[in-house]
Amino acid sequence: MSSGVQVCDLSVDLGEFHLREITLDVAPGEYMVVLGPTGGGKTVLLETIAGLHRPRRGQVRMNGEDATATAPEERGIGFVYQDYALFPHLNVADNIAFGLTLGRGRRHRGKRRLPSGTAIEQRVNEMAQLLSIEHLLHRNPSRLSGGEQQRVALARALIVKPRLLLLDEPLSALDPTTREDLQRELARLHRALGTTTIHVTHNFEEAVALGDRIAVLNSGHIVQVGLPDEIFRKPASEFVARFVGVRNILQGDLQPAEGGYKLLALDGIQIAVVTELTGRVRASIRPEDIFIFQELRRSSVRNTFRGRIVEIADRGTLLYVTVHLPPDLTCVITRRSLEELELTVGQEVSIGFKASAVHVF
Template sequence: MSGPAGHALSLQGVAKRYGDFTAVQGATLEVASGEFLTLLGPSGSGKTTILMMIAGFVEPSAGRILLDGRDITALPPERRDFGMVFQGYALFPHMTVAENVAFPLRVRRMARAERDAKVRAALDLVQLDRFADRRPSQLSGGQQQRVALARALVFDPALLLLDEPLSALDKKLRAELQEELKALHRRIGRSFINVTHDQEEALSLSDRIAILNHGHVMQVGSPEALYERPATRFVADFLGKSNFIEGEAEPDAGGMALRRGRARVVARGTAPAGRALLSLRPEKIVLLPAEGAPALAEDNVVEGRIAAWSYLGTGFAVTVETPDLGAIRVHLPAWRSPVAPAEGLAVRLGWSRDAAVVVAEDAAMAPQGHAA
């Protein structure tokens, strides 16, 4: 499709208050030209409110919104030239697919020949050119969402805003459309801003993710940076699963150590003397039977017994109760698993010092902290 390349968007201290309730608290975000940014957070975290302020449907109580350096805070939605895709598709049931896609162009009073060419190009982009004469009721959910995407892109918008566009679809179809949406973003080169509460969707689609909680932007970074180096307990716990080990920090030649009971856990990074918190991902832990298995050559080794386990298809989710560190969750691959899980089985756990990362308790971590 022809039209402008991606545009850069900037949110500067944007807030939204409804009486005594503050939905968004001083959000500052930069969206680079051509970037796919996802706003990720639980229900009520403020992510949809931020998207609605970007779209112009909600007026900020404070702060500014800039597009390519131009202040658009007071600009009405129809003059922002942003495409938007909603969770519920919002298609006109009495119109054909082609008529739905053409609607934004008819509003703009585009000439018939140019309008038809743009509609054909948009439908071809989402691989629905064969369905131009059908009505939405004759399409699957995934096809209807593609129509909504084509309609949002047909007028060459400056930005594409996506409000949980895949959440109404089943898991398999959602995964397929995630791949298509990512490929579509690469092809057209526009800036996409996506809202979701689905962690897997955010990780698979995004160039960067902004994690929100209680109206604060807690951390911004690439999917890898956020997953591997979460700044706070909330970020580590919300994006994936994590074990948390709390104890007394002390210096160590390779970084830092944390002492809890008789256990001493070594990790990379530093922490001031006193109470410290480590995040340890379940898939980074090696688990072997306590008897009849080779010794673990990991930096940290603890013993325990399996308290519970479940089969997940690709792997086992195992909970191991340890004397000093409490319950530790481990993810084991199901294929050629080193252990046949059974409740009460004595096991040894091991992980390298690189596997655990120091995180801040949420109350101690100022919002807006950014990942490296």
């Protein structure tokens, strides 16, 4: 059902937004996150993939077929906007059912008849169940919370069984708790349905938590595409490094511990963290929060480890030093510290960071 999408050398001009030479290859079933600052043309990119804007140059291919000239209604796409864009004149059930009452554009519809009234009702109920919104079906969208509205918008997009799901900052308008809920919901839906997804956001945690891969978009250009880890550990440009910040992304299991801490276990080490979460989680540590010492020494920081320097990356006044424990952790130091500590690749050093410097999500 799901289809791969290739965006080839796409250029779009729309008002003040310009996309240039965008090339992006999304595999069938992949969850691709497009990460970039606000106003970078992310929405325009999604709308162009959806066929709502005509590109000046380049192609959008779906399942290997050129779809650049295909009308939006014939592409088999689900679209979810940041502001939900629910139809205010229809109740929740009618919003969700909207796509089923149309048939899919001419090419898709062929001779297939529209589903009957009861069939529609049944599918709406199933979809509502999948998104836990059965109790809202007869409500008016304006009476729903942001999280509820976004679930309705997702249900409306997914009920037509899209080949491609496009999410435009779907979590950005939500409060933090709801955002976490819905983020987990998106991951669960993707596991359950396997729909190829392109999700744009300016939020790095969202990108890491959801993306199989991340594409960084800046002022109309894709500046880097890669696994979340690659993006954060090896930013391809100054912009990426500054925008995402070089971050250490870890994944592990939380175990209870004493003294208000929990232990995050991964790769044979245990990191003390402060969090309310449980189970399998991700965590990030900013490089500037990690200290390097020559010798293992007593200090107030909770986490100290010994490892070997595997890389020293020069970024002008700052240097990024990667230490292999395992895992690899990158920390940032000034040129002066480098000289004072006389650090070299292959050297064994100690690193330390506070439990509170570990951001668990």
